Amino acid sequence: xxxxxxPRVIPxxxxxxxxxxxxGKISAKQLRIALIQQRVTGTILGETLIxxxxxxxxxxxxxxxxxxxxxxLDLHTFTLSEQALRLIxxxxxxxxxxxxxxxxxxxxxxxxxxxxxxxxxxxxxxxTGKPPKVYLVDQEAYGDIFERAYYFSKNSxxxxxxxxxxxxxxxxxxxxxIVPELTELLIMDGILKMAxxxxxxxxxxxxxxxxxxxxxxxxxxxxxxxxxxxLASRIKIMAELDITxxxxxxxxxxxxxxxxxxxxxxxxxxxxxxxxNIVIRVLSxxxxxxxxxxLGLNENIVDTMRQLFNKSHGIILITGPTGSxxxxxxxxxxxxxxxxxxxxxxxxxxxxxxxNFVRQxxxxxxxxxxxxxxxxxxxxxxxxxxxxxxxxxxxxxxxxIRGSITGHLLLSTLHATDAVASxxxxxxxxxxxxxxxxTLLAVLAQRLVRRICHYCKEExxxxxxxxxxxxxxxxxxxxxxxxxxxxxxxNSGFAGRTSIAEVMIMNTEIKEQIYxxxxxxxxxQAAQRGGLVPLFTEGLNQVVAGHTTLQEVQRVVG
Numbered sequence: 001x002x003x004x005x006x007p008r009v010i011p012x013x014x015x016x017x018x019x020x021x022x023x024g025k026i027s028a029k030q031l032r033i034a035l036i037q038q039r040v041t042g043t044i045l046g047e048t049l050i051x052x053x054x055x056x057x058x059x060x061x062x063x064x065x066x067x068x069x070x071x072x073l074d075l076h077t078f079t080l081s082e083q084a085l086r087l088i089x090x091x092x093x094x095x096x097x098x099x100x101x102x103x104x105x106x107x108x109x110x111x112x113x114x115x116x117x118x119x120x121x122x123x124x125x126x127x128t129g130k131p132p133k134v135y136l137v138d139q140e141a142y143g144d145i146f147e148r149a150y151y152f153s154k155n156s157x158x159x160x161x162x163x164x165x166x167x168x169x170x171x172x173x174x175x176x177x178i179v180p181e182l183t184e185l186l187i188m189d190g191i192l193k194m195a196x197x198x199x200x201x202x203x204x205x206x207x208x209x210x211x212x213x214x215x216x217x218x219x220x221x222x223x224x225x226x227x228x229x230x231l232a233s234r235i236k237i238m239a240e241l242d243i244t245x246x247x248x249x250x251x252x253x254x255x256x257x258x259x260x261x262x263x264x265x266x267x268x269x270x271x272x273x274x275x276x277n278i279v280i281r282v283l284s285x286x287x288x289x290x291x292x293x294x295l296g297l298n299e300n301i302v303d304t305m306r307q308l309f310n311k312s313h314g315i316i317l318i319t320g321p322t323g324s325x326x327x328x329x330x331x332x333x334x335x336x337x338x339x340x341x342x343x344x345x346x347x348x349x350x351x352x353x354x355x356n357f358v359r360q361x362x363x364x365x366x367x368x369x370x371x372x373x374x375x376x377x378x379x380x381x382x383x384x385x386x387x388x389x390x391x392x393x394x395x396x397x398x399x400x401i402r403g404s405i406t407g408h409l410l411l412s413t414l415h416a417t418d419a420v421a422s423x424x425x426x427x428x429x430x431x432x433x434x435x436x437x438x439t440l441l442a443v444l445a446q447r448l449v450r451r452i453c454h455y456c457k458e459e460x461x462x463x464x465x466x467x468x469x470x471x472x473x474x475x476x477x478x479x480x481x482x483x484x485x486x487x488x489x490x491n492s493g494f495a496g497r498t499s500i501a502e503v504m505i506m507n508t509e510i511k512e513q514i515y516x517x518x519x520x521x522x523x524x525q526a527a528q529r530g531g532l533v534p535l536f537t538e539g540l541n542q543v544v545a546g547h548t549t550l551q552e553v554q555r556v557v558g
Contacts, residue, residue: 016045020055020063029340030054050140053339053356059291061113061138068115073101073135075111075145077454077496079488084108085153088127096123099137099146106130111137147259148192157189161221168224179230182223183238187265189220190282191258193490196323198282200235202228202275214450214497215323215556232269232276239267247271264350283352292332295325296498298541304503305444309336309411312384314441315404317391319416325448325499326413327352330387333411334358342384347374349389363389375399379406388412394430401431404439418535419445419504420524423514437511445535446501447556449548450494456486457546466550473537481546498547500538500557505530 017031026034026049038048046064049055058074065072084100087108093099098120101109110132112120124132164182186209190198195211195218202208207228209221223231233243239252252267266281293302308316316333318326331353337344339357346355349363349371359381363369371388372395378386379399391397391412404410416422422443426436459481462470470477483493504510504527513523528534533541539553 016063019067020049023063023066025059025063026054033340051356053335056291057138057140058294061136064115065136068136070115070134070136073111073137075099075137075141079490079495080145080149082153085149088124090150092123092127094146096120098123099142099149101135107133109133109135111135111142113137113139113142144261151259152192157185157192161185161189161223164227165221165223168227179227179234182227183231183234186221187256187280187282188258190280191263193218193220196282198280200231200278200280202272202277204274207231212323214494215448216450228275232278235267235278235280236269239265241267241269246276283350290328290332291335292329295329295332296542296547297329297501298538301444301501301503304442304505305333306336308442309333309409311409311441313404313407313409315400315410315412315439316441317412317414317422317443318446319414319419319422319443320446321415321417323448324446325497326446327389329444329446329499329501330411330413331355334387337385343382344385344387345378345381345383346387347371347378347389348387371396372399375403379403379408383408385409385411390414391426391429397426397429397431401435401439405435416443416445419443419502419532420520420527421445423523424520433515433517437506437514440506442506443504444501445504446499447535447539448497449500449539449542449552449556450492451496451498451547452481452549453483453486453489453493453495455488455495456484456493457481458484462550469550470540470544473540475540475544477540477544480543480550482549493549494552498542500535500542500553502532502535502538504532 017035020026021028021031030049030052034045034048034052034054037052038045041048043051046060050057050060062072078101080100081102084103087103088100096119097114097117098110098112101111106128107130108124108128110120110124112134113136115136121132121134161182164178167178186198190211193211193213195213197212199210199212199217200207201210206225207223208219209223210217211220212218236243236250236252238254240254241250241252249268249270254265254267256263256265261284264283266283268279270277292305318330320326334344334355343359344357345359347361347363351360351362354360361374361378363371363374371390371392375386375388375396376399386403386408388396388400388410389412391400391414400410400412414422414425416425422445427433459479462478462480467478483489485491485493489495507530509526510523510530513526536553536557539548539557540550542548543550543553
């Protein structure tokens, strides 16, 4: 939609508070606390609500967009046009408070943070001769994307890496400055691509670089073999590992400050027949806490989780493999707890989200401060709710049981393939059948599937083989959607990810099955009778809704 030139003024604090309450974004109690803190700090109401964790930057921007009549745009799901970035100098867009989005038919789309920003509109009008198309963006996304977008538009990582590869092909001595810069470029390229992991995989002749993007390993670069040892040593030095040890695995970490943001990098090395294989996990240290309703879960699951997280005692588990979004979902559910009335304590490794009104601690295995020892300490801190980052051993499992039977709500994650598989997993960790059946409230099993790119999405006719897959699940489906691939999604056909999940609510039948030592199949059948919709079926529902593809669901769940 085009900007009319008549900006809406941001409502006064009291009106804004009423609007946020009426739209269900905050409660009256939260508004009162924010106004009290605002009088002390002097910050504007929106910033205060965000800093307190009552509201995310995205939710605030969506509310302002609704008030002003502008369309909200999530910058994290939008690929900025290099043409637009080259058209508007960085200093101009920064000074006038906007970010160029794309240029289409001579009309520039921009993102602004305040509806009253007429300076941005005038600036674009002077530079292009046409009024811009205006979207409202949230301040956090703007700060995250702005510097990165302009940096990479002027500094071609791909080109520089190709230059390095050409230089090293000659097989001459490696210049001293190449290794630090090459290491930084590979990491920066991973950050640009929003990769969760960077893989440096040696072969007989070359060094391959892969990036895990939206859960899928994607080929990145090919470097001459000559750089392999030097690159590994550089990374080990940064992670304070032993550079002389190449026969045994090592783990380490370091923090990288890049474009006004900090990234925690976890390093894992492992010996292979062609040299050391290195994997770097990339963790942003200041990600925004999402609301449970924005994770892509269906409404029934969201409503169920909201009810569960307001129970006074018992154990709630979220399961899934590494990288399935367990921690994000767990923290999102914390927003459903009244943090002003309940003492919430978390024990994590590491702390991924920093929350106001939550007492958070990090375990340190090297000093002996483990999940089990810290849990014992915090049991004496008068908690209402305890969040254990993960149940990983017998001692932690027993503490979880003890905490729940003494009147606490215990939240944690567990590595298990599905909701029912968590039962034998917990029994393996030494949990007593009677105590497990009496304390476990529910298990949510989760996966992340890639979303179809909005810009290249198309409908197509299912093949006979594909129709049979839906038919076996009791669905009569003939058409579905897929992404054809475009410049905005890197020709993958996907952009971002969404959640699929199954929830097993512990009812009397399931409890009796556990106590009787029933098989997993018997427990699964009982769970289905209690309302469990299997992961694969839920994935097919997402396909029917047009959010993902059948192939993606089969890859992740099948």
